Amino acid sequence: MTNNGNGKIKPKMTFWEKLYFPEIIHGMTITMKAMFRPKFTRQYPEERWNPPPVFRGRPVLVVEDETGVERCVACGLCARVCPSLAIQVQAAETELDKERYPELFEINMLRCIFCGFCEEVCPEEAIIMSKDFELTFSEPKDAIFGKDKLLIPRSQLEDRLEFLKQYR
Amino acid sequence: MARLTIVDDPIGGKGKTVEVENGTTVIRAAAEVGVEIPHFCWHPGLSIAGNCRMCLVEIEKMPKLAIACSTQVADGMVVHVNSQKAVEARKAVLEFILINHPLDCPICDEAGECNLQDYTYSHGPGHSALEEAKNKKSKRVSLGPNVVYDAERCILCSRCIRFMDEIAKNPTLTFVERGDRVYIDTFPGKELDDPYSMNVIDICPVGALTNREYRFKARVWETSSTEGICVGCSRGCNTNIWVRNNEIVRLNPRLNPEVNNYWICDNGRLDSYKHVNSEQRLNSPMIRKDGVLQEVGWDEALAHAADALKPFSKDEVAIIGSAYASVEDNYILQKFARQVIGTPNLSFLSHAIDGDEDNFLIRADKTPNAYGAREVGVVSPKGIDVSRIFELIASGKIKALYVMDDDLAASKENEEALAKLDVLMVNHWMKTRTTDLADVIFPSATYAEKFGTYVNFAGRVQISRPAVSTLERERVPGRFRMSRLDNFGSTFDRWNKGPRRNVRSSWEIVSAIGNLLGGKMRYQSSEKVFEEVAQAIPAFKGLSYAKIGYRGAPLSKGPVGKKSKEEVAVK
Numbered sequence: 001m002t003n004n005g006n007g008k009i010k011p012k013m014t015f016w017e018k019l020y021f022p023e024i025i026h027g028m029t030i031t032m033k034a035m036f037r038p039k040f041t042r043q044y045p046e047e048r049w050n051p052p053p054v055f056r057g058r059p060v061l062v063v064e065d066e067t068g069v070e071r072c073v074a075c076g077l078c079a080r081v082c083p084s085l086a087i088q089v090q091a092a093e094t095e096l097d098k099e100r101y102p103e104l105f106e107i108n109m110l111r112c113i114f115c116g117f118c119e120e121v122c123p124e125e126a127i128i129m130s131k132d133f134e135l136t137f138s139e140p141k142d143a144i145f146g147k148d149k150l151l152i153p154r155s156q157l158e159d160r161l162e163f164l165k166q167y168r
Numbered sequence: 169m170a171r172l173t174i175v176d177d178p179i180g181g182k183g184k185t186v187e188v189e190n191g192t193t194v195i196r197a198a199a200e201v202g203v204e205i206p207h208f209c210w211h212p213g214l215s216i217a218g219n220c221r222m223c224l225v226e227i228e229k230m231p232k233l234a235i236a237c238s239t240q241v242a243d244g245m246v247v248h249v250n251s252q253k254a255v256e257a258r259k260a261v262l263e264f265i266l267i268n269h270p271l272d273c274p275i276c277d278e279a280g281e282c283n284l285q286d287y288t289y290s291h292g293p294g295h296s297a298l299e300e301a302k303n304k305k306s307k308r309v310s311l312g313p314n315v316v317y318d319a320e321r322c323i324l325c326s327r328c329i330r331f332m333d334e335i336a337k338n339p340t341l342t343f344v345e346r347g348d349r350v351y352i353d354t355f356p357g358k359e360l361d362d363p364y365s366m367n368v369i370d371i372c373p374v375g376a377l378t379n380r381e382y383r384f385k386a387r388v389w390e391t392s393s394t395e396g397i398c399v400g401c402s403r404g405c406n407t408n409i410w411v412r413n414n415e416i417v418r419l420n421p422r423l424n425p426e427v428n429n430y431w432i433c434d435n436g437r438l439d440s441y442k443h444v445n446s447e448q449r450l451n452s453p454m455i456r457k458d459g460v461l462q463e464v465g466w467d468e469a470l471a472h473a474a475d476a477l478k479p480f481s482k483d484e485v486a487i488i489g490s491a492y493a494s495v496e497d498n499y500i501l502q503k504f505a506r507q508v509i510g511t512p513n514l515s516f517l518s519h520a521i522d523g524d525e526d527n528f529l530i531r532a533d534k535t536p537n538a539y540g541a542r543e544v545g546v547v548s549p550k551g552i553d554v555s556r557i558f559e560l561i562a563s564g565k566i567k568a569l570y571v572m573d574d575d576l577a578a579s580k581e582n583e584e585a586l587a588k589l590d591v592l593m594v595n596h597w598m599k600t601r602t603t604d605l606a607d608v609i610f611p612s613a614t615y616a617e618k619f620g621t622y623v624n625f626a627g628r629v630q631i632s633r634p635a636v637s638t639l640e641r642e643r644v645p646g647r648f649r650m651s652r653l654d655n656f657g658s659t660f661d662r663w664n665k666g667p668r669r670n671v672r673s674s675w676e677i678v679s680a681i682g683n684l685l686g687g688k689m690r691y692q693s694s695e696k697v698f699e700e701v702a703q704a705i706p707a708f709k710g711l712s713y714a715k716i717g718y719r720g721a722p723l724s725k726g727p728v729g730k731k732s733k734e735e736v737a738v739k
Contacts, residue, residue, distance in 0.1 A: 075274030076387045085657055091384040099308065100275055100384045106662070123274045144662070 053163035056116045056129040058145075059107060060152040062161075070151055071126035074102035078118035078127050086111035087118060105150060109135055110143040119164075128160050172245035176203045178252065194236040194247055195223055205249055206258060206287045208265075208373045209325035210237035213430045215334055217326050221261045222287065226254045233257050259291050266296060268303040268348060269374070270320045278375030280388030284323065303348055311341070311353075312360030314380050314434055315369060319351040322376035328352065328368035335431060335528075336364045352376075363530065366434045370420060381438060382418045386410075391417060392651035394635035395718050397622055399492065399615050400436035402533040404624035406719075407432065409441070409616055409635040412651065414643070414666030416441045416616060416636065424719050427628060433530050443614060444636060448599045450611035451669050461609065466672070466680075473608045474684035476591045477509070477568060486513035486557045486566045489546035490573035490674075491535030494620025495629070496697040497674035498537070499544040499705070500689060501572050504678050508687035512550040513557055513566060516541050517574055531625055536615070540623030543707050543723065561585045569593070572674050573612055577601035595677050611671040613638060618673040619694040621716065623723065629711060630720035639670045 016022055042049060051057065059078075062071045074091030092103035118127045130152065137143045154161070170190050174197065175183035184201040193216070195205050208220035216238045223236040228246040233254060236247070248254060266288065273279045305319035329341045329352065340360050344353045354360055360368075369377045396409040398419065405428035408420045419441055421432035443449075453469030454461045464472075477485060487505040489498045498516070505514040518538060525532040552560075558581070560566040568591040575596070577583040586592055586605045594603050595610035603609050615622075616635045623629050637643035643654055653661070675697055679689035691697045695713050702708045707723045715721055 073275045074384070076390070077274055080387070080389060085653070085661065088662060093384050098275070 051131045051133070053159040055131055055133075056114045057132045058109060058114070058130055058135060059112065059116075059118055059127050059150075060130045060132070060157070061102075061105065061147070061150045062126055062128060062157055063151045063153050065153050065155050069096065070101065070147075071124045072102050072105065073098050073124055073126070074100050074105070075123065077121045077123065081117045081121045083115060083117065084111045084113050086113075102147065105147050107145045107150065108143060109137070109145055110140060120168075125161070125164065128157060128164065130157060130160065170241045170243040170245070172197060172241050172243070172247065174198045174201055174203050174247050174249060175251075176249045178250040178255065180248070180251075183246070188241055190241070192241050194225065194227070194234070194239045194241060194245075197241050198236065198247065198249060203249055205236045206283075206291065207237055208283060208323060209327060211327050211330075211371055211430075213335065214327060214330045214371070217330060220265070220323065220325050222258060222265075224254055224257045224261065225249050226251045255291065258287075259293060262287060262291050263293065263297065265323050266292070267298055268320070269323065270302060272321070275384075276321065276375035277378050277383060278321075278372070282375060283373040305349075305351055309353075310380075311377075312362075312365050314366050314438070315360050316378045316380050316383060317352065318376050318378070321374050322352060323374055324350060324352070325373055327371045327373065328377060331368055331371055332360075332362065332365075335367070336362045338362045340365075341368075363433050363435065363526070364431060364528070366437055367421070367431050371430070379418065386412045386417045389652055392635070392649040392654060393420075394616075394633050394649040395422060395631075396616060396635060397536065397630050397632040398432060398436040398440050399536040399622070399632075400433070400440035400534065401529075401531040402535060402538055402625040403428065403529050403531050404536050404622055404628065404630055404720075405432045405436055405529060406630070407436075411635045411649075412653075412666075414636055414668060415445050422718075426719065427624065427630070428529055431529060435530070441616065443598055444616045446598055449597055449667075449669055450599060450603065450609060450671070452611060454606075454609040456607045461606075469608060469610060470677070470680050470684060473593055473610075473681050476593070476608065477570075477681070477685065480568045480591075482510040483512070484565070484567045485509050485511045486560070486569045487511060488554065488557065488569065488571045488574060488576065489514070489516040489541050490571075491516055491519060491533075491538035491541050492615075493541070493573040493674050494537060494615070494618070494622055494632070494694070495540040495544055495701060495708075496620055496694045497572060497678070498541045498546045499701045500675035500678050500682075500691075500697060502545045502547075503689065504682045504687065506545075508682045508685050508689075512548050513552050513560065514546060514548045515552060515554045515557060516546045517554050517576065533625060536624070537622040539625060539627055540621070540629070543623060544701060544705055558582060558585050561588060564588065567591065570678075571595070571602060571606075572678065573597070575600040575602050577605060595674055597671065610677045611669065612674045612677060613671045617641070617669075617671060619713075620673070621698060621713075624720075627707075627723040628720045629708070629716050629723060631713060631716050631718075637668055638672075639668050640672065 074089050076089045079087040079089045086108045088106045089102050090104040091100045094101045116129050119129050169187055171187045173183040173185050186197050186201045188197045195210060198205050205223045207223040209217045218235050218238045224233040225236045226248040227234050273285060307318045307320060309317040311317045332338055332340045340354050340358050341352055342355060343350050369379050391410040391412040393408045393410050396407045398405040398407045406422040406424040408422050409416055410418045419437050421428060421430060423430055452463040453466055455464050455469055455472050489501045505511055519535045520533040522532060562585045569589050570593045572595055577586055592606045593608040594606040595612040596603055597612050597614045615632045617638050618634055621629050621631050682689045702711050709724050711721055
């Protein structure tokens with residue numbers, strides 16, 4: 001390669017390259033080889049991907065199947081540790097043994113950077129990273145996920161909980 | 169006098185020499201040179217119990233470690249606060265305390281301001297040597313209307329018991345049972361309903377005693393704390409105002425040995441800030457057009473007010489100040505009345521409730537600044553008081569009335585009299601019966617939204633600092649105390665969307681009207697107003713915001729203004 005001085009790069013070719021025709025054959029060979037290799041392209045919308053448990057999708061709140069009560073005690077540590085200040089929690093008192101629950105729990109998914117700190121800091125294993133990565137919104141306010149979108153039954157999150165048990 | 173040496177360096181060293189009175193305890197002597205010795209049961213405002221053993225220090229020539237809270241100083245004493253022996257002993261004490269202390273900091277309200285948490289962080293081993301399950305005790309015990317007790321968290325320091333015995337002088341609390349089953353309870357048939365009961369929450373070194381109202385409302389690190397003054401009565405207790413999302417979430421007493429020491433009454437703590445957060449707050453100037461109050465801009469409302477006052481002669485106008493408003497507000501108001509209007513009809517209302525007082529903190533006068541309003545001269549030169557003003561209104565001699573920060577329509581007769589006025593102008597922070605009758609309304613800032621000085625019953629001038637931002641006063645560092653979210657959040661955050669109200673300080677409103685009527689009242693800030701007060705009023709001579717500081721300053725003993733005792737309580 002040589003730089004001719006005005007920003008354009010002019011490749012310096014060998015004799016065989018200058019001959020042009022052998023290079024065409026070389027290129028076509030690569031193409032032919034690739035045609036018979038196994039395909040790893042996914043036909044995405046039709047063909048879904050099930051990520052491995054290590055995958056960090058959007059954070060969700062675990063709800064116990066038997067009782068229908070969320071594990072979260074609204075301690076606010078996830079909101080405190082969140083580097084992008086995406087989480088807002090408002091606690092309130094409940095008659096249950098856990099004494100407090102999140103009256104309001106909101107994650108701004110435009111801010112979330114999927115770092116998983118909230119999962120790591122949670123003393124109750126209540127907020128965990130799910131496999132859900134398909135997040136689309138048409139308006140900023142739609143990106144603020146409240147409890148209606150965050151609460152997920154534990155049975156749907158067994159993979160991640162098992163992963164956390166093993167590796168954390 | 170005894171001279172002793174406090175060594176806080178872990179490997180010895182020269183230490184700090186301090187000279188104190190004989191009979192002083194080591195912990196106080198160390199505090200004088202800025203060395204904090206960890207402690208739980210010792211509280212500077214209470215008697216010495218010596219039961220937590222956390223303040224163990226090594227004293228040279230003493231055979232064993234001694235507790236700093238009850239050991240008295242001696243001449244030539246050398247105290248090693250952080251020697252290896254002392255630190256290890258405290259570590260062991262902490263481990264004992266933590267044996268049965270639940271690991272529920274994440275759901276505990278005290279987390280973030282907890283002595284046990286702090287000392288565990290600085291001393292603790294970070295793990296427990298015990299494998300046995302922790303003790304189970306009762307949680308969420310209601311000790312009284314405002315205090316909830318968690319027996320598991322309690323470290324049995326007895327501070328609350330001593331407070332009720334010694335300060336509130338109403339022995340209510342006691343230890344029950346023995347050994348690891350011991351807990352705190354009220355005496356049979358008694359309830360923790362003393363007017364000072366909530367101080368036990370502040371002095372509790374852990375989260376065992378919690379505030380029923382503030383419980384779980386906010387985490388400490390989300391809130392900012394601003395030095396304010398309680399406006400519940402004329403004592404003027406020093407407070408910390410805790411704000412989150414531009415709303416006051418709680419009040420705490422702030423140490424001021426001259427006024428309230430470490431304490432505050434429950435009423436002041438719970439009720440003296442409610443009006444700041446109220447739904448009934450006025451949020452825009454209003455003018456009565458065709459019989460209906462309509463929201464208008466500031467300029468229009470001020471011009472309307474000035475025009476409305478012009479047709480009346482000076483005797484037809486009355487001005488009523490307020491003991492709720494600050495010194496600055498009242499000073500500007502009396503200047504407006506004397507220099508711009510020239511009316512003799514100037515007074516303010518007393519809100520004293522006879523008999524509702526005690527010999528500790530609570531005063532009968534339920535306003536923070538009656539002394540100040542009198543001192544700056546919100547007093548008629550002809551001795552006309554509020555009841556006389558109402559008589560003159562009823563007889564039709566007064567046709568226009570300006571009311572600052574007070575509700576006058578408390579009785580039926582007053583309400584009827586106010587309805588007779590040609591023009592009634594009110595500035596107040598809230599919708600009241602007076603504002604319902606008004607022709608012009610200006611929304612004014614509460615004590616928590618402005619810089620203002622208040623003179624308590626004993627003549628002590630104190631500053632209240634703004635804790636809540638308004639539409640005009642942006643929450644920026646340097647002007648406001650900031651919480652973490654204030655510092656790092658953006659304007660797009662929902663937690664920054666707390667209500668910011670369209671209000672101004674009363675002195676700003678009054679001086680703006682005065683300027684429109686040809687007066688010369690231009691000030692940049694309330695500090696500048698106070699500078700003029702200090703020059704014009706002999707009692708305030710030599711005072712400034714800097715001099716008043718965080719602890720307040722007494723009024724000078726010079727010639728004081730005329731005192732009128734004519735104000736009457738409107739029932």
